[in-house]
Amino acid sequence: MKFSASSSAWGAIAAALLAVFSVHAFSQTPRIDKEVPGNAVTAKGGLEQFTRVLIRELNSIGFEVTRGYPHLWTMEDCDLTFAVTLNCYANNPASPYVLAAVQPWPEEFVDPATTNVYGKTRPGYSSTYRLDPREAIVIFGRMPPPGKYMGLQSYVFSHEWVVPEGDSVHRSGYPWITDALQGGRDRFKDSNMVHYLFSTLARHEGRVQSFSSVSNSINNVVMDGDDAGASFGEIRYFVVTPDQAMDSGVRSALQRLGVSKDHVFTEQIARHFVRPGEPPGGKLGPLGLDRHAPDFLTGLRYAMPDSQQAANAWRSRLPLTVLRVRESPFSPRPAQPFFEIAADVRDAVDEGFLSDDLDALVNAVRDRAVGGPWNLAVLEAPTMGQAPIMGNVEVWLGHFGPYCRDIGENCLGDGQDASYFFMPPQPLDSGQVYAVIGTLGIRTGNATYNGLSINDASRLKGVGNVPDRSSRSSDSVLDGSASSYRGAVANHDQFFVHFFTRDCDTISGLADGACTSITHKMVPPAIDVTAPGHPHLHGFFTAGLRSYVMPGTARGPTTTYTRDPETGALRYQRGQLPPVVLAFKPRVQ
Incomplete structure (x- = not known):
């Protein structure tokens, strides 16, 4: 039953309760035959009055x-x-x-x-x-x-x-x-x-x-x-x-x-x-x-x-x-x-059919960055295993509450409502530019909402978020961020591209606005010995992609992998395609 009673209705019930209390001098626990109105908290004293009644009921x-x-x-x-x-x-x-x-x-x-x-x-x-x-x-x-x-x-x-x-x-x-x-x-x-x-x-x-x-x-x-x-x-x-x-x-x-x-x-x-x-x-x-x-x-x-x-x-x-x-x-x-x-069973829309498109988009982003006027050179990208991807925390780190407790691991607040892809810490202070490229769950059917977070690696602190969409036209968002690559990539609307660097003005035009400047306030520079956090990680950031609650289910999407019997490497099998990270640095003149 959905609550719909008015505030005045709750006020009447509250008054009746007070009358009962005054007659019985709190010697009996009052009983209410009607449902407590769902919007009772809008009435003055409504939630507080109910709380007192409930406490007395529990004491009794x-x-x-x-x-x-x-x-x-x-x-x-x-x-x-x-x-x-x-x-x-x-x-x-x-x-x-x-x-x-x-x-x-x-x-x-x-x-x-x-x-x-x-x-x-x-x-x-x-x-x-x-x-x-x-x-x-x-x-x-x-x-x-x-x-x-x-x-x-x-x-x-x-x-x-x-x-x-x-x-x-x-x-x-x-x-x-x-x-x-x-x-x-x-x-x-x-x-x-x-x-x-x-x-x-x-x-x-x-x-x-x-x-x-x-x-x-x-x-x-x-x-x-x-x-x-x-x-x-x-x-x-x-x-x-x-x-x-x-x-x-x-x-x-x-x-x-x-x-x-x-x-x-x-x-x-x-x-x-x-x-x-x-x-x-x-x-x-x-x-x-x-x-x-x-x-x-x-x-x-x-x-x-x-x-x-x-x-x-x-x-x-x-x-x-x-x-x-x-x-x-x-x-x-x-x-x-x-x-x-x-634990509830988790599923996902299989994105495997977009694998070739993801490869094409990665190549298109790389070619534009290297071939344009931004004078960028490709760096060795952060890897998880053998691939330049963001790792699925649940799969790659085994983050599930009981398994973390088995080995004394910190699960970092694991949960079943979202998938979480994470990038190992990367440096920022030598002009590095990073492009994160991946499927967008709100488009593929794997998420109610997506968020791409920026984290200060020296404290593992979330300091910023790029939403999938926004009501403000000035915000950088994930949805539609791959549209400028439509000529090179089929199904471009299923993907996002977002850049991170210290100053997005240095790559103006490359990112088409899909860029976040990571300021010194967000992530302290490596030379700042007074900043809080682990000093060896000053000047480093991480990025995390969250996909919350697959539509039609109560839980986040999942990804399954197979393990190579000879090398032990994990290989994507089905579910969400892991995002890819490209790293660039200004060429030496």
């Missing part, structure tokens, strides 16, 4: 409740994050994240090393939390206004790890399990990226950063069901829990207050999160509140709004409530864990 069935709050993690907050983690996790620069800040339970270990790790929080609150086996994080409120994407997902932030004594890989400064360098996970071994993929938490030699997924995300496609777009701007409820009884108890409380079960979504934190047809990764846990237990974070991401003004207004208010709910620690009830949850 023996649950302890504390209140948290939502807060933004923005690009600017990378300064605080990097101080703790030496990593900004290639944050998506297209939009900030909304994180749940919670209060710790009285007996919960609070790690001082994680203070303000995802932006400054109020005293007594934290963006990361350990998880009682019988608790739930409950988040509800008005969803953001219409856009291309929103989704909620939880992650393991860090967990204990025993570094084997005498491990030669560990001693050499590389990952602490030799097997981590096998099976394609060594692709970035010599690209200055390994310290982002394998790292301990500040001041904890035996605790590794993980940022690894624990379940399928709950995105707008999941929330909408058969009614696309129905959840934007409406009230929705989320229960994040490892315990079946907590899930049932919270859901029952919501339904007794008139909330439709179709508007409540549970993120099950199961012992095993597995891909269909594959053996499970390591068991999650053991859960608990002590210093040895893994800690978690939960966030909501909202991107590509229809109206930036409306999106900014929503973010400035964040009309969401965060509750932390648990069974009384004195209750004898044993936990009822979720044993296993399967």
